[in-house]
Amino acid sequence: MKVRVALGSLAVLGLERLEMLEAPSTLYVLQYSERGCNALCAFCPQSAASRADKSLVSRVPWPAVDLDTVASALRSRKRAFERICIQTVLKPEFENELLAIVETLRNSAPSTPISVATTPLPRRLLEELKETGVERLGVGLDVASPRVIERVHKPFTWEEYLEFVREAVEVFGRRRVHVHLIFGLGESESEILSTMQMLYDLGAEIALFAFTPIPGTPMAHHKPPPIERYRVIQVARYLISKGYRVSDFAEVGERGTIAIKCPQLKDLWRAFLTSGCPGCNRPFYNERPRLIYNYPSIRLLKRNINVVRRQAEKAGLMLPELGLC
Numbered sequence: 233m234k235v236r237v238a239l240g241s242l243a244v245l246g247l248e249r250l251e252m253l254e255a256p257s258t259l260y261v262l263q264y265s266e267r268g269c270n271a272l273c274a275f276c277p278q279s280a281a282s283r284a285d286k287s288l289v290s291r292v293p294w295p296a297v298d299l300d301t302v303a304s305a306l307r308s309r310k311r312a313f314e315r316i317c318i319q320t321v322l323k324p325e326f327e328n329e330l331l332a333i334v335e336t337l338r339n340s341a342p343s344t345p346i347s348v349a350t351t352p353l354p355r356r357l358l359e360e361l362k363e364t365g366v367e368r369l370g371v372g373l374d375v376a377s378p379r380v381i382e383r384v385h386k387p388f389t390w391e392e393y394l395e396f397v398r399e400a401v402e403v404f405g406r407r408r409v410h411v412h413l414i415f416g417l418g419e420s421e422s423e424i425l426s427t428m429q430m431l432y433d434l435g436a437e438i439a440l441f442a443f444t445p446i447p448g449t450p451m452a453h454h455k456p457p458p459i460e461r462y463r464v465i466q467v468a469r470y471l472i473s474k475g476y477r478v479s480d481f482a483e484v485g486e487r488g489t490i491a492i493k494c495p496q497l498k499d500l501w502r503a504f505l506t507s508g509c510p511g512c513n514r515p516f517y518n519e520r521p522r523l524i525y526n527y528p529s530i531r532l533l534k535r536n537i538n539v540v541r542r543q544a545e546k547a548g549l550m551l552p553e554l555g556l557c
């Protein structure tokens with residue numbers, strides 16, 4: 233069976249040679265389909281609506297590799313990763329193939345936690361995935377507003393995604409379901425804040441991404457969000473994850489933009505790291521080394537903390553003294 237594996241993960245496995253500014257701490261695997269995913273998401277190079285190179289996911293190349301090759305490389309490097317993440321595509325029989333991939337990789341590295349990132353699935357499959365060894369679930373909601381969901385052609389309705397999040401939290405437990413949200417698909421800042429609050433209230437967590445235009449996709453000419461505004465959304469996500477309510481720290485200004493009053497939190501710098509399952513750092517998924525939206529490591533963030541502070545200040549965000557040491 234073939235799968236796609238993110239280039240950086242292949243390099244950690246010793247299956248590719250690559251100079252990396254930061255190595256991935258997760259083994260990222262995607263189901264293979266020659267024509268990509270049957271969904272029509274307008275921003276995704278895997279979608280059937282896109283003419284983009286099918287070896288891309290966001291900016292990162294994911295070459296096709298034999299699953300057995302990945303499994304045996306993983307067996308000899310059991311401690312190379314903090315997590316394994318298996319992402320689905322919509323295609324006939326993808327559910328059975330997913331179970332087989334989970335089982336194969338779990339047998340190669342039994343102590344490495346596994347996440348599955350997916351679209352809505354029936355509850356019995358969620359339970360089966362949990363029994364097979366999946367520890368956390370990622371949900372590809374992506375859009376942060378019901379206004380935008382049809383415009384970008386997501387394959388399920390807003391209500392279906394939310395029902396799936398509720399059910400996934402029941403099966404996997406609170407804070408073990410990580411909803412993927414992309415900032416910059418056409419939602420307003422106040423919309424993404426209220427969606428984040430609602431998802432945390434449901435017991436989910438959020439993995440935040442910045443929209444990245446990919447040539448060949450229907451949204452190739454749509455602009456990525458300004459980095460300064462992304463800093464505001466990162467801080468808001470972090471504060472919500474720490475139990476602050478949006479109404480306590482944010483005010484809605486003109487055209488739905490947000491002004492945040494930062495509480496004196498010493499570890500607020502963590503807001504600028506990649507968010508998601510523990511051990512998921514997705515290096516350079518959204519960014520070029522010169523414009524980093526999500527920092528994949530404390531080391532890189534530390535090196536760039538003054539840049540981040542200036543970006544935040546440009547958005548009117550006065551950060552407290554950051555206890556980054």
Ligand code: SF4
Nearest residue numbers: 317370439508509512
């Ligand atoms: S947050 Fe990271 S590890 Fe978790 S499901 Fe999403 S991409 Fe996978």
